[in-house]
Amino acid sequence: MKRSKRLVSMTRFIMERPCTLISLPFFAEQFDSAKSSISEDLTIIDERFRQEGTGYLESIAGASGGVKYIPAYSKDYGTPFVEQLCEKLSDTERLLPGGYLFMSDILGDPHTVDTIGKMFASVFVDREIDAVMTVATKGIPLAYAVAAHLNVPVVIARRDPKVTEGSTVSINYVSGSTRKIQTMVLTKRSLEAGSRVCIIDDFMKAGGTINGMKSLLKEFEAEVAGIGVLAEAEDEEEERVVDDYVSLTQILHADDRTKKIEVEPGNLLNRLS
């Protein structure tokens, strides 16, 4: 098969399988081509991805070796996206009672959600993550987007157990903002002991919900390998109970009475190279 045709098919195949080891012999057989030609193809793909700042191919040597597509946005590539997002979020029309923000339109756009997911994946890709966890409902699309780029499963905690999931483990936690005691449950078979888990959520104020997920992970003897939130906001009443997290944006001075809001990039951009 000609190089031009191979490059199209290989690029498609690789992009659909981030963080997945693909062996050179597999490609060689698939395209009926010499391994040396495949190797050259992969160099071209790697160079293009690096130049664009959207990722790279990691080579794994040895008999069981091959390549892995690593999602990695560069700071240059990511900055305009985050700035645009901050501008969108700064619209005072988004202000809802209690300092909350309407974000359903942003969370409802698959392309935006996918880009956000790849940003978080770029930061967490080195942390040997086994699963991405979130709590229903708003964080679900973000969690899937991150998990897709890390090639790991998603586990979803719920605030109410559902009959169709089998037996569950539940914990109680204190919601940071309202100081109410709440319940969070996770299906028993959804997570193995020892798993390294990345927690993803859409919004964090004092961090009570994220703390709830941390407690739940403890029950499963799983480890917190990273925490990512789309938007962090100040809580006037409570101090934040979660400290080591990555945020894409931070909401400052949101007030629905005075119709004021300020949104700035979070600490994620500084972690991209």
Added chain:
Amino acid sequence: MKRSKRLVSMTRFIMERPCTLISLPFFAEQFDSAKSSISEDLTIIDERFRQEGTGYLESIAGASGGVKYIPAYSKDYGTPFVEQLCEKLSDTERLLPGGYLFMSDILGDPHTVDTIGKMFASVFVDREIDAVMTVATKGIPLAYAVAAHLNVPVVIARRDPKVTEGSTVSINYVSGSTRKIQTMVLTKRSLEAGSRVCIIDDFMKAGGTINGMKSLLKEFEAEVAGIGVLAEAEDEEEERVVDDYVSLTQILHADDRTKKIEVEPGNLLNRLS
């Protein structure tokens, strides 16, 4: 820029933007190449996608023309995937009380969910869909996967209104299986009147939940442009109240007492060419 490099970048760019019109001049400028070369590149990409049975490029002529990547799995490409899924679902360990099935592991795997999404998109891509709708929680990842391949937003109905979404419209519906009256709400600003909406859910027995979504769409003066479910199951008590739908799999004779289950491909495969 050399053709080989262009092909990698163009394939990536196109794949990240299904159902999105991309103009030839945009590519020509981006890669500092003649429009005739870009045109040849696109022909190569189109041919590869068609040969693999995973989609094609639609050419739109005229001054505002360009190409659109249309996701379209061929029947040949889709059949092994659906058969494998049926086999996975046939595991009697999945049986839960009440004829339900444990599917969280399948719905938790982003690559599987993405493939399912592309299958539904292949069927619905000609229906001029403006949005994909589901009801929280299980259907959310599937809805996003379908929406991503159709390049449209997702709207999520809930069984309980949430403070952070603003004002809502609610309806009551009868759950087909349990005959209970339930409530479903959708945020007012999430859907425009006249929208053509594709309903996606993970599971359908009598179809009460889907009927609830249909009622909700009526309140928004929106139109049902398609209905897709991952698994349809028989309901011994109730006749199905929804008739025009696409299913990926059908569950026959699920019984957790006798530990029996049979899963077959649904009607989706017959709609692929």
